[in-house]
Amino acid sequence: MNLTEIQQNTFKITTFNVNSIRARLHILKPWLEANRVDVLCIQETKVQDHEFPVKFFAELGYAIVFRGQKSYNGVAVASLHPIEDVSFGFDDEEHTGDDDVRLLHCTVNGIKLINTYVPQGKSIDDPAYRYKLRWFQRLKALFSEILGQNGLVFWCGDMNVAPEPEDVHSPEKLADHVCFHIDVRNAFKDTVAAGFEDILRKFHPEPGQYTFFDYRMPGSVTKKKGWRIDHVLANKHLARLAIGAEIDLGPRLMEKPSDHTALTAFFKLH
DNA sequence: ATGGTCGACTCTCGA
Numbered sequence: 464m465n466l467t468e469i470q471q472n473t474f475k476i477t478t479f480n481v482n483s484i485r486a487r488l489h490i491l492k493p494w495l496e497a498n499r500v501d502v503l504c505i506q507e508t509k510v511q512d513h514e515f516p517v518k519f520f521a522e523l524g525y526a527i528v529f530r531g532q533k534s535y536n537g538v539a540v541a542s543l544h545p546i547e548d549v550s551f552g553f554d555d556e557e558h559t560g561d562d563d564v565r566l567l568h569c570t571v572n573g574i575k576l577i578n579t580y581v582p583q584g585k586s587i588d589d590p591a592y593r594y595k596l597r598w599f600q601r602l603k604a605l606f607s608e609i610l611g612q613n614g615l616v617f618w619c620g621d622m623n624v625a626p627e628p629e630d631v632h633s634p635e636k637l638a639d640h641v642c643f644h645i646d647v648r649n650a651f652k653d654t655v656a657a658g659f660e661d662i663l664r665k666f667h668p669e670p671g672q673y674t675f676f677d678y679r680m681p682g683s684v685t686k687k688k689g690w691r692i693d694h695v696l697a698n699k700h701l702a703r704l705a706i707g708a709e710i711d712l713g714p715r716l717m718e719k720p721s722d723h724t725a726l727t728a729f730f731k732l733h
Numbered sequence: 734a735t736g737g738t739c740g741a742c743t744c745t746c747g748a
Contacts, residue, residue: 482748483740507748509741534741535748583748623748677748679737722739722748 473706474572474730475500478619478693479714480580480675480723484508484539487721488519490714495523498711500727501543502571504578505529506621508537515539528569536564538578538620542571553601572732574701575609579620584641592641595623599650603657610658616698618659621723623692624651626661629670630691642692660702662695662728667708674710674724684715695728704730 477500481487484505495503508515508531520527520541528549531537540546549569552562567578579602584595609616623642628634630643637643655661663672673689680688695708707729715724 486740507740534746585747677737678739679748681737719739 472731474574474732475727476502476504476576476617476619476695476730477725477727478504478506478578478621478695479725480506480621480693480721482507482509482721482723484510484537485514485516486719487714488516489719490717490721492519492523494711494714494725495525495541498727499543502576503541504567504576504619505539505541506537506578506580507535508539509534510537528567530564530567532564536561536580538565538567538580540567540569540571540576540578544572546571553605555601555604557597557601574615574617577605577609577616577618577620579618579622581621581623583623584647587639587641587644587646592644592647595641596646596650599647599654603654606654606657606659610698613700615701615704616658617701617728618696619694619726619728621692622651622694624648625690625692626651626655630672632673632688632690642690655696658698659696660699660705662697662702662705663691663708663710663726665702665705665708672710674726675722676715676724678722684712693723693726695726697728697730701730704732706731 510531525541527541529539530551547570565580582595584592625631674693675690676683711725
C-alpha cells in the first residue's frame with residue numbers, strides 16, 4: 464500500500480512530546496496543516512491552563528482539551544472530532560495532582576484514548592524510579608477495567624521506556640538507564656500484556672525505529688543515536704483495524720525542534 | 734569520556 468492510499472479514508476492518531484507547547488507552535492502549525500491528523504496527543508506542554516494556546520488550535524479547526532502546570536509535565540489532546548468523557552489522572556487511592564498533568568483519558572469517535580506522559584524516573588536508585596514502576600502497575604489496573612469491555616481502546620504517549628534492545632542505540636551501555644533498565648522494561652511490558660498491541664512494531668519490525676534523539680548528543684539524528692520511547696498501542700479490536708504506523712522525523716529536524724518526533728498510527732475504521 | 738542542549742524560571746532543575 465502506498466502513502467497516498469494510506470492517507471485517504473483513514474483515521475490518524477499522532478503522539479508528540481512537544482517539550483513546551485508555546486515554544487513549538489511554529490512546528491505544530493505547518494505540521495497540522497499538512498497532515499490534518501484526526502487526533503493529536505501531546506505531552507510536556509509545560510504551561511498553566513489559563514495560558515494554554517486555545518485559540519491556536521481553534522483556528523486550525525481542532526477541538527482541544529488539556530491540563531498542565533508551570534514548567535513541567537502537562538498533557539493535551541487536539542481533535543478534528545468532538546472530544547467526550549474527558550478525565551485526568553488515576554481514580555485510585557494513590558491519586559496525586561502529578562497524575563492529572565500526566566494522564567488524559569477521553570473518547571473520540573467511539574475510541575477510548577489514553578494519552579500518558581510517564582514519569583522519567585531520574586535514576587534507578589531514586590524514589591522517582593520506584594514511583595515510575597508503580598505508575599505502570601496503576602495503569603494496568605486502569606486498563607483492566609477498560610479492556611474488559613468490548614470497545615476500541617488506544618494508548619499512546621511518551622512512555623519513557625525503550626522495551627527491547629533494538630529500541631536503543633547502545634543497549635549494553637544503557638543497561639542502568641531509567642528508560643531501559645530491565646525492571647522498567649518488564650513493568651511496561653506487563654502493562655502492555657494487559658491487552659495491547661504495539662502498532663509501530665506491527666508494521667516496522669526493523670531496528671532503528673527511534674522516536675527520540677537527545678539534544679545533548681551532537682548529531683544524534685544523523686548518527687542514529689536514538690531511542691524508541693514514544694509508543695502507539697491498541698487493544699485487539701482496534702489493532703485489527705490498523706493499517707500502518709510511521710515516525711515523522713520532520714519535527715525533530717526543524718528550527719527549534721522538540722527532542723521527540725511525531726509518531727502516527729493509521730486505522731481503517733470501516 | 735560520565736560530557737552535551739534545551740525550556741522555564743531562577744540562578745537550578747528536569748529531561
